[in-house]
Amino acid sequence: MSSESSFYQREMIDRNSAGTPSTGYLAIAYEIIKSRVQMKIPSSLVRSISLALILLINISICQSCNEGTDHMVTDYHYSKPEYHNIRLEVTGDVLKLPLDSLTKPNFSSYSVFQQKGTLFLAFIDKLTNRINIYDVNRRALVSQISTRNIKENKSRLAKITVFVKSFDSIYLNTLLDVYMIDSTGRVKQRIKLPSKPYAALSDFNGFSPPVFKSDSMFFAAYPYLDMRKQKELRKWKRMFILDWTRKKAELAYSLPPFFKENVYARRYLTTYYCYNNDSSRFVFSLPADSNLYVTKLDDRQTAYFGGSQYITEAIPPFTKEEYSNSDKQSLGRYFRDSYGPVYFDSYSNRYLRVAEQKLTKDKYDQKIFNKKSSLVILDKDFKIIGETEVPDSLNLYTLFTTNDGIYAKIETSVNEDTIYFSKLVYKQ
Numbered sequence: 220m221s222s223e224s225s226f227y228q229r230e231m232i233d234r235n236s237a238g239t240p241s242t243g244y245l246a247i248a249y250e251i252i253k254s255r256v257q258m259k260i261p262s263s264l265v266r267s268i269s270l271a272l273i274l275l276i277n278i279s280i281c282q283s284c285n286e287g288t289d290h291m292v293t294d295y296h297y298s299k300p301e302y303h304n305i306r307l308e309v310t311g312d313v314l315k316l317p318l319d320s321l322t323k324p325n326f327s328s329y330s331v332f333q334q335k336g337t338l339f340l341a342f343i344d345k346l347t348n349r350i351n352i353y354d355v356n357r358r359a360l361v362s363q364i365s366t367r368n369i370k371e372n373k374s375r376l377a378k379i380t381v382f383v384k385s386f387d388s389i390y391l392n393t394l395l396d397v398y399m400i401d402s403t404g405r406v407k408q409r410i411k412l413p414s415k416p417y418a419a420l421s422d423f424n425g426f427s428p429p430v431f432k433s434d435s436m437f438f439a440a441y442p443y444l445d446m447r448k449q450k451e452l453r454k455w456k457r458m459f460i461l462d463w464t465r466k467k468a469e470l471a472y473s474l475p476p477f478f479k480e481n482v483y484a485r486r487y488l489t490t491y492y493c494y495n496n497d498s499s500r501f502v503f504s505l506p507a508d509s510n511l512y513v514t515k516l517d518d519r520q521t522a523y524f525g526g527s528q529y530i531t532e533a534i535p536p537f538t539k540e541e542y543s544n545s546d547k548q549s550l551g552r553y554f555r556d557s558y559g560p561v562y563f564d565s566y567s568n569r570y571l572r573v574a575e576q577k578l579t580k581d582k583y584d585q586k587i588f589n590k591k592s593s594l595v596i597l598d599k600d601f602k603i604i605g606e607t608e609v610p611d612s613l614n615l616y617t618l619f620t621t622n623d624g625i626y627a628k629i630e631t632s633v634n635e636d637t638i639y640f641s642k643l644v645y646k647q
Contacts, residue, residue, distance in 0.1 A: 290518060291473060291518055291519070291520060292518060292519045292520070293475065293476075293512075293519075293520050293521070293522055294519070294520075294521045294522070295510075295521075295522045296521055296522065296523050296524070296601070297523075297524045298523070298524065298600075298601075298602040298603070300524070300526070300528070300602075300603035301602070301603060301604055301605070302528045302603065302605060302606045303605065304604040304605050304647070305596055305604050305605035305645055305646070305647055306596075306605050306606075306607045306645070306646050307594055307596070307605075307607040307609070307625065307643045307644070307645060307646070308607075308643065308644055308645075308646045309609070309610065309613070309641055309642075309643055310624070310641075310642045310643065310644055312624070312641075312642040313629070313639050313640065313641055313642065314355070314358065314626055314639070314640035314641075314642065315358060315637050315638070315639055315640075316340070316353050316358060316360075316637065316638040316640075317358075317360070317636065317637050318635075318636050318637060318638065319360075320636075321344075321346065321347050321349075322344045322346070322347065322349070322351060323344060323345060323346055324631075324635050324637070324638045325345060326342035326343060326344060326345065326351075326638075327342075327343055327344075327345045327379075327380060328342065328343055328380035328381055328382075328422065328423055328424045328425070329341065329342040329381075329424070329425040329617060329619075330342075330381065330382045330383050330423070330424075330425050330428055331355075331425060331619045332383050332384060332385060334385050334386065337354060337356065338354075338355040338356060338621060339352055339353060339354060339355065339361070339383070340352070340353045340355050340619070341353075341381060341383040342381070343366075343379060343380065343381040345377075348365075348366045348376060348379060349363050349364065349365055349366070350362075350363065350364040350365075350366065350381055350383070350389065351363055352364070352383065352386075355621070362386070362402065364389065364400070364402060364403075364404050365404045366379060366391060366400075366404060367404065368400070368404050368405060368406050369391060369393065369398060369400075369406070376393065378393065378394050378422070379391055379392065379393050380392045380422040380423040380424060381423060382423040382424075382428055382429050382438075384431070386401075386402045387401045387402055388401075389401065389402070390423060390429065390436075391423075392421055392422050392423045392438075394420045394421065394422065395411065395412050395418075395420065395421075396409060396410065396411050396412060397409070397410050397412065397421075397436075397461060397468075399463075408463065408466070410461060410463070410466050410467070410468060412459065412461075412468050413467075413468055413469065413470070416454065416470075417442060417443060417444060417454065418442075418443040419440040419441055419442040419443060419456070419459070419470060420440070420441040420443065421438055421439060421440050421441065421459055422439070422441075423438060424616075425617065425618075425619060426491060426559075426560035426562070426616050426617075426618070427439050427490060427491050427492050427493070427560065428494075430494045430501070432499075434462055434463050434464040435460055435461065435462050435463070436459075436460070436461040436463065437458055437459070437460055437461075437494075437501075437516070438458070438459050438461070439457065439458065439459070439489075439490040439492070440456060440457055440458055440459045440470055440490065441485075441489075441490070442454070442455050442456065442470075446482060446483065446484075446485060446488065446542075447482050447539070447542055449479060449480060452474060452478065452479045452480075453473075453479050455473060455474050455478075455479070455488070456470035456471055456472055456473060457471075457472045457473070457474065457490040457503075458470070458471050458472045458490065458516065459471075460516075471516060472514075472516055474488070475505070475508065475510075475512065475522070477508070478505070478507075478508075481536035482536050482537050482539075482542055483506075483507055483536055483537055484537050484541075484542065484548050484551065484552060486506065486552060487505075487506040487507045487534075487537075487552075487555075487557065488505070488506075489505075489506055490503065490505075491503065491504040491505070491506075491558075491559060491560040491561055492504065492561065493560075493561050493562050493563040493570070494563065495563050495565075496565070499515055500513050500514065500515055501513070501514055501515070501516060502561055502563065502570060503561070504525070504558050504559070504560060504561040504572055504573075505558065506534075506557040506558050506559065507534040507536075507555075507557065507558075508534075508558065509524060509525060509526030509527075509530065509533075509558070510522040510523060510524060510525060510526075511523045511524075511525035511561060511570070511572065511597075511601060513601065523597075523601035524603070525558075525561075525570075525572050525595060525597060525601065525603065526574075526595070526603075527556075527558075527574035527576075527593055527595055527606060528606055529556075529574065529576050529591075529593060529606075529608075530556040530558075530574060530576065532556070534555055534556050534557065535555070537551050538551075553577065553578045553583060553588065553590075554577050554578060554583075555577050556574070556575065556576055556577045557574075557575045557577075557590070558572060558573065558574055558575070559572075559573030559574070559575060559592075559615060559616065560572075560573050560615070560616060560618070561573070562618055562619075562620065564620040564625065565620065566620055566621070566622050567620075567645065568598075568599045569596055569597060569598060569599065569604075569645075570596070570597040570598075570601065571594045571595070571596060571597075571618070571625070572594065572595040572597065573592060573593075573594060573595075573615045573616075574592065574593045574594075574595055574606075575590040575591070575592050576590055576591040576592075576593075577590065578590060589611050591608065591611070592608070592609055592611075592613075592615050593606050593607060593608045593609060594606065594607050594609060594615065596645075609627070609643075612629050612630055612631070612641075613627040613628070613629060613630075613641055614627060614628045614629075614630050615627055617640075623642075624642045624643060624644045625642070625643040625644070626640040626641065626642055626643070627640060627641055627643065628640050628641075629641050
C-alpha cells in the first residue's frame with residue numbers, strides 16, 4: 220500500500236472513530252462486578268452503586284438528547300483513486316450573455332432550470348435586486364423581474380438570493396424568510412424560518428440549489444451557534460426542510476462525528492451539496508473533509524473518499540488563538556487546504572468536486588490570495604476517475620452542466636457589459 224493511500228485510509232478511520240460514545244459506565248460496572256467477586260464486597264453496596272450507574276447513564280442519554288445528538292449510522296467506503304483516467308479541458312468556446320447599463324456582472328446568486336426543453340440561467344443583480352433570466356441557447360435576456368414587493372429592511376434586501384424553478388415558481392431568500400413569487404413579482408407565499416431551538420441563516424445558490432420532494436423544499440442552513448463549544452456543535456443541523464402545505468420549516472441533518480469534537484472557522488462548516496434525482500440521494504461536501512457523504516437524510520449515510528491528489532494532509536482544526544482573532548482566522552483559512560461545492564453532472568452521470576490548495580508563502584507575500592483550484596471527477600459509484608487543475612480566472616462556484624459541456628464564469632477585473640462563461644469538456 221502506498222503512503223498516499225494509507226494516509227487517506229487512516230484519515231477515514233480517524234474520522235470514523237471520532238465522537239464515538241464512550242462505554243466508560245459499562246466498563247466501570249464490569250470492574251465493580253469483578254471486584255465484588257474478588258474482594259467479596261457486600262451485595263447491598265453493589266446494588267447501590269449499580270443504581271447510581273443506571274441513573275448516570277439515564278442522565279447522560281437525556282443530556283445527549285437535549286444537545287441534539289442524533290444516531291446517524293455512517294458506513295465508510297474507500298476506493299483507490301485513479302486521478303488520470305479522465306480530465307476536463309478548457310475549450311475556446313465562450314458563452315456570452317449581454318447586460319444592460321444597470322446590471323453588473325458580479326451577481327450574488329444564480330440558478331439554472333429547464334422549461335419546455337429550453338435551458339435558462341437566472342441570477343439576481345446586487346445593485347438593482349432584479350432577477351435576470353436568460354435563454355442559454357439564444358444567449359438572450361428573456362425576462363427581468365422586480366423584487367420591490369418584498370417588504371424587508373435594506374440590510375436584508377442586500378443579502379437576497381434567488382432560486383428559479385420555473386417562470387411561475389420563483390423563490391427568494393432574505394436570510395430568515397423565504398418568499399415564493401411569480402413572473403410578475405407578485406408574492407404568492409412567505410414563510411418565516413424558525414428561531415427555535417436556535418436561529419439559523421440560509422441562502423439559495425446554484426452550487427447548492429434547493430431540492431423539492433412532494434410539498435417539501437430542502438436547502439442549506441447556517442446555524443447561529445458558537446462553534447468553539449462542543450455542546451453547540453452537537454446541536455448543529457445543516458439543512459432546512461420547509462413544508463409549503465403546513466407553512467412550517469424545521470432543521471435536520473447533523474455534522475459528522477469528527478466535526479462535533481473539533482473547532483473550525485464558520486466557512487469550514489459551510490454546507491455544500493448536490494442531489495441525484497434518479498437515486499433520491501443527497502451528496503454532501505464539507506470544506507475540511509476529504510469524504511463525500513451520501514444520504515437520503517434518514518438515519519444512515521455512506522462516506523466515500525473524494526479527496527484531491529493535491530491535498531495530502533488532513534486539514535487541521537483551528538486553534539483557540541486563530542479562532543479568537545479575525546486576522547489570524549483569515550490567515551488560517553489562507554494557509555489551509557479546503558473543499559468546495561460538489562456538482563452532479565446528470566448528462567454524464569458523474570460528480571465534480573471543487574478542491575482548493577492552501578496558499579504558499581510566496582503567493583501570500585505577493586498579495587495573491589486566490590487558492591489554486593481543481594475539479595475532482597467521480598463516477599456514478601463515487602470512485603475517483605480523474606482530477607483537473609483549472610485556470611485562476613474560472614469561478615468554480617458558478618458552475619453548471621449542459622448536454623454539450625460544463626460552464627464556469629470567467630472573472631475579470633474590468634466592469635464589462637457582458638458575462639462570460641468558459642466551456643469545459645471531458646477528455647480521456
